[in-house]
Amino acid sequence: MEFNSINFFLFFVAFFVIYHIFYKRCKIQNWILLIFSYLFYGIADLKMIPVIAVMTIMTYFLGLKIEDFVQKDNKKANRFAMFSAVLCLLPLLYFKYFNFFIDSFAQLFSALGFNTEISTFQILMPLGISFFTFRLVSYVLEINRRKMSAERDFVAFAAYVAFFPCIMAGPIDRPNKFLPQLKTVRKTDYSFLTEGVKMFVWGWFTKVCIADRMGEYVDAVFNNYQDYGALSIGIATLLYPLQMYADFSGYSNMAIGIGRLAGLEVAENFRRPFFAQNVAEYWRRWHISLTGWLTDYVFMPLNIKFRDLGNLGLILAVVINLVTVGFWHGANWTFGFFGLFHGLLFIPLILSGKMNKKAKITWLGGWLISPTNLLKMGLTYLLVATALLFFRSESMSAAFSTIAQCFTGLGSMCNVGGKKIFLFSLMILLAKDYLDEGKFKFSILKTEKPLWLDLQLIALIIFIVIFRGDAVKEFIYMQF
Amino acid sequence: MEKSEILSQVTEIFRDVLDNEEIVLTDTTTANDIEEWDSLSHIQLIVAIEKDFKIKFTSAEILSWKNVGEMIDNISKKLA
Numbered sequence: 024m025e026f027n028s029i030n031f032f033l034f035f036v037a038f039f040v041i042y043h044i045f046y047k048r049c050k051i052q053n054w055i056l057l058i059f060s061y062l063f064y065g066i067a068d069l070k071m072i073p074v075i076a077v078m079t080i081m082t083y084f085l086g087l088k089i090e091d092f093v094q095k096d097n098k099k100a101n102r103f104a105m106f107s108a109v110l111c112l113l114p115l116l117y118f119k120y121f122n123f124f125i126d127s128f129a130q131l132f133s134a135l136g137f138n139t140e141i142s143t144f145q146i147l148m149p150l151g152i153s154f155f156t157f158r159l160v161s162y163v164l165e166i167n168r169r170k171m172s173a174e175r176d177f178v179a180f181a182a183y184v185a186f187f188p189c190i191m192a193g194p195i196d197r198p199n200k201f202l203p204q205l206k207t208v209r210k211t212d213y214s215f216l217t218e219g220v221k222m223f224v225w226g227w228f229t230k231v232c233i234a235d236r237m238g239e240y241v242d243a244v245f246n247n248y249q250d251y252g253a254l255s256i257g258i259a260t261l262l263y264p265l266q267m268y269a270d271f272s273g274y275s276n277m278a279i280g281i282g283r284l285a286g287l288e289v290a291e292n293f294r295r296p297f298f299a300q301n302v303a304e305y306w307r308r309w310h311i312s313l314t315g316w317l318t319d320y321v322f323m324p325l326n327i328k329f330r331d332l333g334n335l336g337l338i339l340a341v342v343i344n345l346v347t348v349g350f351w352h353g354a355n356w357t358f359g360f361f362g363l364f365h366g367l368l369f370i371p372l373i374l375s376g377k378m379n380k381k382a383k384i385t386w387l388g389g390w391l392i393s394p395t396n397l398l399k400m401g402l403t404y405l406l407v408a409t410a411l412l413f414f415r416s417e418s419m420s421a422a423f424s425t426i427a428q429c430f431t432g433l434g435s436m437c438n439v440g441g442k443k444i445f446l447f448s449l450m451i452l453l454a455k456d457y458l459d460e461g462k463f464k465f466s467i468l469k470t471e472k473p474l475w476l477d478l479q480l481i482a483l484i485i486f487i488v489i490f491r492g493d494a495v496k497e498f499i500y501m502q503f
Numbered sequence: 504m505e506k507s508e509i510l511s512q513v514t515e516i517f518r519d520v521l522d523n524e525e526i527v528l529t530d531t532t533t534a535n536d537i538e539e540w541d542s543l544s545h546i547q548l549i550v551a552i553e554k555d556f557k558i559k560f561t562s563a564e565i566l567s568w569k570n571v572g573e574m575i576d577n578i579s580k581k582l583a
Contacts, residue, residue: 101563168567323542327562330546337543379543 024066026277027227028495034063039284047208053178056205056285060185064151067191071149074114079184082111082159086173086180089166104167111159118148123354151190153351153503157316158184162198164320171199179205188281192274192500194290194312201287209286214469219283221468221480226276228483229452230498231491234270236445237262238496243439245415248425252434256425259437263415264408265449267499268296271310274498290315295456296407300382300399302368305407306345314348321347337373342366352414352503357422361414368406386461444490504582509556509575516551520544530572556582 024031038059045051065072085107092100162180165171174180183201210216244251244259275292282289290312299305306314322344329336342363349362372378385393392400416422428434455467467479474480514528521539534540540548552574553559558581568574 097563167563170569318542324562324566326542326546327549327565330550337546379541 024063025495025497026223026274026281027231027491034059035281035284042285043211046211049206049208050176050178052209053176053182053205056187057178057182057185060182060187060190063187064185064190067150071152074149074152075155075185078111078114078155078159079181082107082162082184083174083177083180085110085163086166087175089163090173093167093169100167104163107163108160111156111163115152115156118152120350120354150501151192154193154195155184155190157195157313158198160320161195161316165197165199171202174198174202176206186282186287188278188285189289192271192278192498192503193310194275194278194292195316196290196312197316200290204287210283210288211286215283215286217474218468219280220474221280221477222276222283223280224480224483224487225455225468226273226278226280228273228448228487229269230273230277231487231496232448233445233452234266234273234499235492235496236441236448237266237269239439239492240437240442240445241266241415244437245425248421248428250435251428251437252432253429254433255435255437256429260408260412263411264297264404267411268293269449269452270499274500295460297404298384298400298456298460299403300384300396301372301377301403302365302406303372303378304382305403306365313351317344317348317351334373337378338370341369341373341378345369349414356419357413357416360419360422361410364410364413384460390461390463441490441492448486448490504579506575506579509578509582510571512555513552513571513575513578516555517548520547520551528571530570530575532571533569552578558582 024034038055042052042055042059045055061072061076064075085103089100089104089107092103162174166173174183179202182205183196183198186196186201189196241259241263244255245263248256272293279289279291292310292312294308294311296305296308299308322340325340325343326337329339332339343366345366346359346362348365349358349360352358352361369378382399384396387393412425413419413422416425458467510528510530514526517526517528517537517540518524521537521544523537523539526537534545549560549565556578558578560577560581564577568577
């Protein structure tokens, strides 16, 4: 059930009414949240309800046990927390990577001259498993780090794990930020809710008017790259990061908006990534809830472990972290290479001490970005687009063939997709980001007046209704 | 070594590593209170503290600190 479908609209209206009837009765609201979340997840894939239910019950008890150990014996607590984290990760590893490991081993053995007759079997990955698994792992590790106590209220905990706006593709909320919200009266102040509506509509706009439309062009080129040359492939490569941004930030904004309508603050996921001056800054602005998670649970422990190695230790920690980011997207060498490519781009930044430096944009006359900053933004964008070419490809050989195809000549221009609509919509998106980045007072998402008098919102909805694509299309990040 | 002595020695290390003479640490100071204190300088601070006090923390200890006070307690325990 996509957020931009009629079915979801009806589902949400039912939820919204029932949920707010019980205003100030937190426990009942958590029950409603839990039931609707399981309903939402069950409609998508009924078979997977037992997986999430069993994992939630298991992690609930693991959390209590870890807390018990933390109070008595630190060493035992550490060991038990590691064991718990691995236990939480096992289903993800099985569903997502099992065939990949078997295939890779079989290939390795046959390359070494051994005869292998290992066959893999069809494993269907449960939707959203990468996202709720990360919520569970975060929960057990935070208790062990004494940053929070184990949750006693099972319904609140289960609602946190299965929270329907975020279960399919994030943002990945942290337990210590999200659970306390389920224990208090939900926010219902006017600007909080109306900004939720606006964030939802804004996300809907970037998804259907930009991502879906642009996707038609990008898919047509990348899926038939043999028919095109440097011109179309070059344009598709340059458009793909924007398509991803419009799609994934669109999804995230819709999830944040829905969360707000339930009176809950969902984690931020994007902060105008294409204003980044270098790749390190790009990762502080792109898919923030995932990179923040990995920074805390992969990068920091590695960086601490390797701390006596100086820059070499830092490089190792960064590269391992980014390769993990890559493989998190799926079991394919293209994702691993995507991560490695980014990791290697960090090396010059680490050696020059620029990795964590905040690269401030100089605004000429208060509203124009300086040419040096523009150049750095452009270069960063090109590097990101190149890495995403591998990310988008079916296999490493397909990625290299696509690149090789560019050297066969300019080729013809691909004529698929409503270019005028997505280009116009894209200009609106970039203008909004420009205004937000420049800290200009004007922001599309802020609202003081009644919603039905908000002209920007009304114009946006009319625009969406007229110019959206014909079919409801899946969000890219659902597959991860 | 008294905890107050440890605190003043750690403050010196912070000022030196983060290159900011105005830093004043208390037990409740966290990374949010000092602009230069990020995930990278955090590691540099730990390496400098370990060298200065001739101690070695475990990863779990480092990851469990909530503020400067807990770090000082940890150092004091190691020196005892």
